[in-house]
Structure formats: C-alpha cells, structure tokens
Amino acid sequence: ETGVTQTPRHLVMGMTNKKSLKCEQHLGHNAMYWYKQSAKKPLELMFVYNFKEQTENNSVPSRFSPECPNSSHLFLHLHTLQPEDSALYLCASSQDRSGIDTQYFGPGTRLTVL
C-alpha cells in the first residue's frame, strides 16, 4: 500500500456519538497533519505532529482530540460534535520540519453530523 490512507471515507454520526478517524502514511514521513475543509472555505489547519509530538493546535475545540502513537499513524477522536463540524477532514504528511517540504494528502473522510 502506498501514500496516505484514511478510514473511513464517509461517516455519519449523531451529536452524542463518539467516533475516530484514522490516517496512515506509508511514505516514511515524520510530520502528520489534520485539516478541515468546509464548503466554500479554504483549508483550515487543525493539528500538526512532528516525530509524534504535537507542534500545532490551531485553536481547535476540545471535542476534537488528536492522537499520534507513532510517525505513521494519526487519529482524530470525535465526541459531542455539532452539525457545523460537518466537513471533509483531510490528513497529510511531510518529510520533516524543513518548512518547505511537500505535503501529501490522503483521500479524506467526509463527515456528516446530524
């Protein structure tokens, strides 16, 4: 398997549910990212992990909880979400923190909160 994979591809959940999004990269990268893409808005960076350490939290509400057990895996735990959290959630990875290295994205998880 190559590149960046995300599961599930689609998720529908109620506001009281707890679910998790999974991201896995097979590129040997050290940095991983979560982005949120809402309709008609630019991509919003949520979290950044470098060598398993969180280096960026872009003022994300606590109902989103990231976890990075190793450099290849990244999770986003969801609980008590709101309908406005419905969006495409994209995971990405890059080689290291050079600042100018290319990010490679997964296919995304399309989340609908009812």
Add this chain to the structure above:
Amino acid sequence: AQKITQTQPGMFVQEKEAVTLDCTYDTSDQSYGLFWYKQPSSGEMIFLIYQGSYDEQNATEGRYSLNFQKARKSANLVISASQLGDSAMYFCAMRGVSTGGFKTIFGAGTRLFVKA
C-alpha cells in the same frame, strides 16, 4: 501577513487547449515554497508541482508548468493540452519559515471545467 489569492472562482477551457490558473501571494519570507494541488470531486488533494523561491527556472511536471514571477509575487499554473480528467478544483499554496514551519497557506481555489 502571509496570503494566497486566487482570483478566478471558475474557469472553462476547451479540451486540448492550454489554460492558466492565476495565483498571487504575499510574504515577507526570503525562503518559501509554492505548491499547486488538484482536488477532484472525490476529495483527495493531489500534489501537482512545486516551486522554490530560489529556483531560477520555472518548475515543470509533464503537462503542468508553473509560471513563477518572483518580483510580481505570482505563481500561475499552466496546464497544456487539457483533458476531461483535468476538471477539478485547483489550489495554490505556500509554505515558508514565518508560517510557523509547518503551516501551509492555501488559496480559495479555482474550479476548472474542461469542455469536450
């Protein structure tokens, strides 16, 4: 402040013709990178091409080329010989030291429609 501007919300091009998607940027960084991504309706962001701020030659990748004009702070994407499969959203993006090392700034995107 870092900023990426894509002024074309939508573009139409005839199949087999070339098309230019505009991108201007604003940065105070001396060293930065510019990227173009393609996002089909499936949602995946596909990396297309990269241009470093110190690269003297314009980047090319197959049918994609980046028209980099540093003084004008523009990084337009040129797609030659358009194909129906090129219909998608296209995002211009930038990374540099002052965007926090990891932050990539994305433009609002341009939706390209290729007509048969």
